[in-house]
Amino acid sequence: MITGPDWGRTRNACSRLDDGAQNEGAERVIRLWHVAQSRSFRVLWALEEMELAYVQEQCSFFDRSLRAPDHLARSPAGRVPAVEIDGQAMYESGAILLSLAERFAPPLRVPEGDGARGAFLQGLHYAETLGAHLANLTQQHIVLREDWMRSPTVMRLEARRLENALRALGPGWVAGVFSVADIALGYSVWMARRFVALPEGAAQYLAACEARPGFRRALSADGPAEIYHRDFYPAPEV
Ligand SMILES: N[C@@H](CCC(=O)N[C@@H](CS)C(=O)NCC(=O)O)C(=O)O
Numbered sequence: 001m002i003t004g005p006d007w008g009r010t011r012n013a014c015s016r017l018d019d020g021a022q023n024e025g026a027e028r029v030i031r032l033w034h035v036a037q038s039r040s041f042r043v044l045w046a047l048e049e050m051e052l053a054y055v056q057e058q059c060s061f062f063d064r065s066l067r068a069p070d071h072l073a074r075s076p077a078g079r080v081p082a083v084e085i086d087g088q089a090m091y092e093s094g095a096i097l098l099s100l101a102e103r104f105a106p107p108l109r110v111p112e113g114d115g116a117r118g119a120f121l122q123g124l125h126y127a128e129t130l131g132a133h134l135a136n137l138t139q140q141h142i143v144l145r146e147d148w149m150r151s152p153t154v155m156r157l158e159a160r161r162l163e164n165a166l167r168a169l170g171p172g173w174v175a176g177v178f179s180v181a182d183i184a185l186g187y188s189v190w191m192a193r194r195f196v197a198l199p200e201g202a203a204q205y206l207a208a209c210e211a212r213p214g215f216r217r218a219l220s221a222d223g224p225a226e227i228y229h230r231d232f233y234p235a236p237e238v
Pocket of ligand 1: 038039040061066078079080081091092093094128
């Protein structure tokens with residue numbers, strides 16, 4: 001879906017990475033505002049799983065482009081992911097995943113009335129339980145640059161809580177068959193391995209995610225590391 005990537009680093013607007021003319025002329029236009037390694041990877045992965053054509057607007061956290069009025073108009077908190085589908089904007093990754101599946105890939109969601117619907121919805125939302133710990137750990141280890149700003153106690157506590165929360169996962173897909181809930185969760189587990197040793201079930205779950213061709217295509221479209229530059233960020237001793 002993406003051709004001719006050009007990862008320009010000096011810019012104050014997001015860079016378009018695609019054969020946009022072809023997409024713009026098509027009946028449906030899906031546009032994704034994305035920052036490498038961020039939660040917008042969920043949407044990138046979903047678009048690849050669904051084999052949908054899309055326009056990728058590659059953004060950075062470091063050039064204020066997410067605070068520009070045009071981005072705030074589509075994402076009020078100035079975050080990613082944001083999408084526009086036929087001109088209609090959305091900005092919450094879980095809602096975007098469900099909406100894409102309902103519209104374009106029904107087998108990737110569990111419908112109302114199905115016995116696995118509860119597990120499906122739970123998985124979709126549980127991804128953000130993991131996401132809260134990941135956001136705290138990312139802030140502590142990476143966003144706060146000076147040691148005096150960080151709290152070793154918070155770092156250890158958040159790592160332990162993340163590890164415990166990961167015990168709910170794997171080895172199988174959360175609703176029995178692969179769905180967008182696994183995309184939401186799989187991204188969270190993929191990030192979690194930078195902060196904790198994954199429990200066995202979560203490690204098997206992640207391996208199954210990483211084996212999917214859609215995941216691998218999304219990985220090659222993700223872009224240069226924007227947030228995490230180390231494989232592992234250990235919790236400090238207190
Ligand atoms: N719950 C939202 C969270 C979105 C979010 O916080 N995105 C982060 C990247 S993982 C972001 O854009 N942060 C930029 C900022 O806070 O300025 C979702 O799942 O879409």
